[in-house]
Amino acid sequence: MITKQDIVDKILVGHMEQPTATAEAFAPSNIALCKYWGKRDVELNLPVTSSLSISLGKLGSRCRLSFCNERDQVILNGEELANDSTFVVRLSQYLDLFRKEQHSRYRIETENTIPTAAGFASSASGFASIVIALNKLHGWNLPDQKLSILARLGSGSASRSLWQGFVEWHVGEDDEQGMDSFAEPLQASTWPELKIGLLVLEAGEKEIGSRAAMHRTVETSQLYKSWPEKVNQDMAKLKQAIATKDFDHLGATAESNALTMHATMMAAQPPVLYWLPQSVTTMKKVWQCRHEGLPLYFTMDAGPNIKLLFLEKDKSTIINKFPSLVIA
């Protein structure tokens, strides 16, 4: 089996180390309009389908990286984390892939520029910012596609967090090494009027993590078999909607894609239901708004929170209806 280390070694070969003392980077969070749901290779985070996201501007992760001795140090939002915390263990294992010498260690200062309670996933922007900083710190000078692959090895959706705007993560055809499964910006696509807002319905711990939920869905959900075809259709629809700036087409497609992802989970055995009672209330409220003529759609990730999609022109109306909205 090909390991993460094999891929990192392959990517770094020929790229001279030209280390600096310290490196800084920022990467935005991203919200998938067409979801990444299911891996065809768990070790390499190779997806079953392509996916498409929009990045969240200034909301994301900042990272300052330097070398240090003895042990990795992780400072998150100004506080040093315990060495045995889940986050530090996962991060250290990832950094093992890049240590120039066995004994070299990293000091990572990272900050999320999103209110933590806002519930935007930070692993995507976190891993992406670390990869950008690693590239600078070591002086590898890697091209973006390679950085995207490295970010993917940390967290699948991190592959999409290296850019602003619309980003497509290509499924790729290389099942052995996944060297063609990277993200890149959708060409000639800007849409400043498109807005994303987040409604936080719960800050608590999820009953099942998204990796486990994804795995269970792929393994046990009868409906998952229809998911790849759904994605193929939605990717084409979204690209067309973006190209023509057709907001209703974009919103309806993104909403349907998210509902379908959640539907595949509910059909898993045992079922995975991230929804809270308020998730249902909120979805119905969005539909009611739309029924009344307001162009408003939602998307949801592997959790109960709901992200609203709307246009700049309707911002104040929507804030009125959803006062707790956090707008990206």
Next chain:
Amino acid sequence: MITKQDIVDKILVGHMEQPTATAEAFAPSNIALCKYWGKRDVELNLPVTSSLSISLGKLGSRCRLSFCNERDQVILNGEELANDSTFVVRLSQYLDLFRKEQHSRYRIETENTIPTAAGFASSASGFASIVIALNKLHGWNLPDQKLSILARLGSGSASRSLWQGFVEWHVGEDDEQGMDSFAEPLQASTWPELKIGLLVLEAGEKEIGSRAAMHRTVETSQLYKSWPEKVNQDMAKLKQAIATKDFDHLGATAESNALTMHATMMAAQPPVLYWLPQSVTTMKKVWQCRHEGLPLYFTMDAGPNIKLLFLEKDKSTIINKFPSLVIA
């Protein structure tokens, strides 16, 4: 195109009219453990898949039928319905299929033995009881399979309401006339310890009727493509669970089947979501009960209400936890 009338004529040919003055019948409601969801022929109510139900004993519909003149008279639960009410119009259209002479009309007194507010579907037991009564009134002496087909022409799930216990509705292979798409009791299967209870979450009008929801799902839901294979698996599992009286196997299969049906709806465009916030609360409460060791499962039909599946031995525990439960 083959019409309902063609099928009725085919079934009645050779069956002499030997009318009596009045005929009475009762048919039980039924709850599908493996759902009927999707038609391959809308005119003849031919299903995409087989389905399997359990009948609800004394809960169902009683019907007293006689001939009368001028116009059909429908008395529901003791009150005569207006001639232009949806129910009377639908029933009269159905009865048009059976009138011996153009001008003959029926008087139908029907009563539901379920508290109306309990939300058990009454169209299945209603049409089934009318078919049994029609057979007696006209003196046709039709075999059960033919009666099941006639009930099917009124409402798909009515085909399963002619018997108590477990009933299988065969999908059949005759796509033109559907003469092999009838229900019959599952052989040698009784399970008196198996109980069904209903939690009424809303007595209000549904936003979309189940016929329209089914149609929209078949036409627009990408996930519906995986539904027939799910049903094939669940039918086999349910039959095995019934044969071996394996309650957990039965409950888990029925619950998964219902969730998967609702999942196919959510992926329709526009989405169909029958759930209320309390539906989510109730599902999670059922899962919590199970987590605590109580063998309890649910099923849901095209509406927000939840039906609980449990064993007689746990009845008092479950009534304690769900005080509003209506037990069949």
